[in-house]
């Protein structure tokens with residue numbers, strides 16, 4: 281195991297995080313009454329002044345708001361912000377990350393198509409592919425995407441390359457620029473789940489990826505109070521989602537939740553900076569503890585794909601040694617809580633041993649070799665010394 285956090289030379293600075301993301305601090309356009317905080321347009325529909333006005337909008341001659349399953353000004357403000365941060369032409373928001381992923385995949389994948397996906401995709405994406413898309417004859421090849429040659433071997437004939445950098449639960453890094461280039465050579469489009477890094481630490485469109493999806497429920501919202509998702513990309517790609525899947529799946533974002541996201545994101549650079557610092561401190565201390573067998577943090581990886589990450593969030597994993605009793609360790613924690621999801625202020629863990637109990641058909645963890653010693657660790661915004669003391673005492677007690 282490499283115990284040195286070797287990435288420090290290239291880490292984005294606090295100044296760059298703030299200066300490079302000015303879109304977070306100002307509204308995208310005029311705000312009624314010059315309100316500093318944009319209002320919530322809590323309305324399902326918008327009315328028209330005349331026959332001509334409603335005909336113009338149906339005929340596509342004007343772009344007024346019609347109905348909030350289509351467009352809503354508060355949601356549009358959130359979409360513009362995500363597009364600005366990702367360097368995308370535009371974006372489309374959803375009521376969940378899974379809603380965003382489902383709509384994006386359904387817009388581009390046809391009956392009988394084949395998808396190439398990183399192994400250890402987010403578990404519900406595994407279920408989307410294996411349960412829902414399977415009904416339409418869509419097949420999936422899961423690959424070890426740390427090795428571009430393995431991806432190249434299965435790309436011919438595939439419609440979509442689906443990435444997560446790093447991957448869920450085990451945090452494997454891949455070279456997204458190289459993989460997007462390979463996909464382009466084979467005529468496949470590339471989609472990436474960028475929830476882990478956020479656009480502050482990774483901007484996949486700049487590396488040739490076609491579409492970026494987010495679980496905004498995690499770091500973007502940042503307060504464990506909202507479930508939301510978003511897709512960012514070119515106008516043509518988002519228009520296709522708008523035309524073919526978004527309105528009919530109906531997984532639209534509510535104005536109130538868009539407002540919560542806009543509110544939460546004003547502190548995104550400050551939060552991500554602290555998640556990174558605390559995560560690196562804890563990863564290093566875990567790596568030096570005799571009862572920890574392995575730390576699964578992308579900063580400890582020597583993979584060239586790490587180059588697309590300008591920083592590291594606070595989510596990673598560690599494997600406890602064989603003589604640590606996992607339930608005993610988990611139950612001995614006093615401050616760190618047990619719960620799925622991540623990206624909020626509170627520190628959370630998920631023991632893989634519990635996740636491995638999911639039924640076989642819903643269980644990507646078992647299939648992709650996740651081991652029962654692994655603990656997924658979402659480092660929150662508390663004092664890292666307090667978190668470390670909690671881990672030390674729980675390891676000693678287990």
Ligand SMILES: *Cc1c(COP(=O)(O)O)cnc(C)c1O
Nearest residue numbers: 376377378402473475495497508
């Ligand atoms: C949580 C998560 C999702 C799904 O987002 P929801 O908002 O819960 O639907 C997708 N990808 C990753 C990596 C996630 O962690």
